[in-house]
Amino acid sequence: MSQNNSLKQELLDTDDEYRRLFEEHQNxxxxxxxxxxxSFFSEEDEQExxxxxxxxxxxxxxxxxxxxxxRETGVPANPV
Numbered sequence: 001m002s003q004n005n006s007l008k009q010e011l012l013d014t015d016d017e018y019r020r021l022f023e024e025h026q027n028x029x030x031x032x033x034x035x036x037x038x039s040f041f042s043e044e045d046e047q048e049x050x051x052x053x054x055x056x057x058x059x060x061x062x063x064x065x066x067x068x069x070x071r072e073t074g075v076p077a078n079p080v
Contacts, residue, residue, distance in 0.1 A: 004067075007067060007070060007071060008067065010070075011066060011067065011070060015066060015070075017066065018063060018066045018067075021059045021062055021063050021066075022063065024055075024059050025056055025059045025060060025063070028052050028055050028056045028059070029056065031052055032049065032052050032053070032056075035048060035049055035052070036049075
């Protein structure tokens with residue numbers, strides 16, 4: 001396992017905020033997959049896709065901030 005993956009797993013195990021963000025990100029990914037499975041992609045679907053992708057990006061950015069803080073300090077940003 002790479003050092004980055006080890007840090008991510010450690011944060012999933014020890015940091016409530018990181019774990020919550022990760023779960024939300026996974027939820028949005030699942031919603032995107034469901035949306036893409038549709039046989040007809042409406043204009044509303046396209047708007048929903050853009051909204052979900054923006055939310056995922058926002059979550060990913062916040063997760064990266066926590067990961068970076070942990071990497072620099074060796075301590076989770078928000079320990080349990």
